[in-house]
Amino acid sequence: MALILTVVVPAYNVERFLEKTLSSFIFDKMSGRVEIITVDDGSSDRTAEIARSYEEKYPGVFRTISKENGGHGSTINRGAEAACGKYFKVVDGDDWVDSEAFEKLTDFLEASDADCIVSNYCEVNDTTGEMTPVEYNRFFPERRDMPFSELAGSVSLALHSMTLRTEILKNNPRRLDEHCFYVDVEYILFQVPYLRSVAFCDANVYRYRIAQQAQSVSLLGFQKHVGEHALVSLRLAEFAREYEQAEGAERAKAAYITERTAQMAVSQAMIFQSFPHGDRKVLEKFKKYDSDLKRTNEAVYLRSSALSPTLRLLRIFRFRFYRLILWARGKVLRKS
Incomplete structure (x- = not known):
């Protein structure tokens, strides 16, 4: 058998x-x-x-x-x-x-x-x-x-x-x-x-x-392994671009891969935003990741902006007013 x-x-x-x-x-x-x-x-x-x-x-x-x-x-x-x-x-x-x-x-x-x-x-x-x-x-x-x-x-x-x-x-x-x-x-x-x-x-x-504290998908886990999450996110962005450009690529599959990769990019942004907003080292890493994402796959980059108003606003202002934007977002979330 x-x-x-x-x-x-x-x-x-x-x-x-x-x-x-x-x-x-x-x-x-x-x-x-x-x-x-x-x-x-x-x-x-x-x-x-x-x-x-x-x-x-x-x-x-x-x-x-x-x-x-x-x-x-x-x-x-x-x-x-x-x-x-x-x-x-x-x-x-x-x-x-x-x-x-x-x-x-x-x-x-x-x-x-x-x-x-x-x-x-x-x-x-x-x-x-x-x-x-x-x-x-x-x-x-x-x-x-x-x-x-x-x-x-x-x-x-x-x-x-x-x-x-x-x-x-x-x-x-x-x-x-x-x-x-x-x-x-x-x-x-x-x-x-x-x-x-x-x-x-x-x-x-x-x-x-x-809900295990030691899980990689807990907040502490995400913060501890933020670099690994970024690495996987960028590899998927590269994969999404390569598939979309491949001969015989199916439009529905390419759109699905792009959407899921953009969702992961939004998650990556949220991990960066979970750190203290005055942490300059984290902000610089966030900006580098965002630049790498745009260079790797602009379609994923644009779709992630559409999925996240906060990320879109940060990009419009080129990450200036970072603390103010995140403070305002937190205030809106607390009211809702």
Whole structure:
């Protein structure tokens, strides 16, 4: 029996979470249908030991790859190289899946030929336990496979919602940045040129843990890794330009890549703005990033201005009156 699904679990010092993660993949008819590859990214805790215990208990289903630390992107790159399933999904080592929904997804994948399968997920507050569903049902009213171009103008895909045909990742010459955070958007957008059809599996599969202070997507995390976020943002801007100029580029896909990259540029601006407004070093880095973005991809630059009135105003005044503009924005936000 051919493997239906490979799940790659990027894992770095997640001993506190990993048993919950790996146990959530277990269902009665998983053997010969799914493989779970934990990629230990040079952990210094019991992460690799826990992963190997599942490999011993469920041989042929769980596998462990241990490697030197290379960051989130490196674990996905390594997992894609090792994957044997028809489809490929990423579940981070501190997240988990709903076991029944995961089995339903596996059944769906077995019968599917789409390049990308979209499923619902939940954001789970790590402090309160509150679950907030993120659902895609409205984008698939007829429950049929759809050309990506039909969805591109309306749906914003997330890593947590996507299951991809493995051969797309294996054949894609682009690899995710390594030794770097914030490569989720790279994972999504680098595959877009190769996506023809998208299908929807009506199951709430992924449980995405949020509100952890140490997360790279917390405010402190964003500030700590502001340079890495900028690096990924500029690489995506370059990718968006290259795809738009490529022979045979599809307009809907180019517009989708540009829009998502512009959104990331706005996020980058907001990270810079989150620092104390009198920090001259941060302001100089902000101005350099903005100049680099304009030089790399003017379409993304202009679209990010349209998405962010504050960023547009800063650019109009060439970052003069920086503190005044941000003060005024804060006052407006407090009133609203």
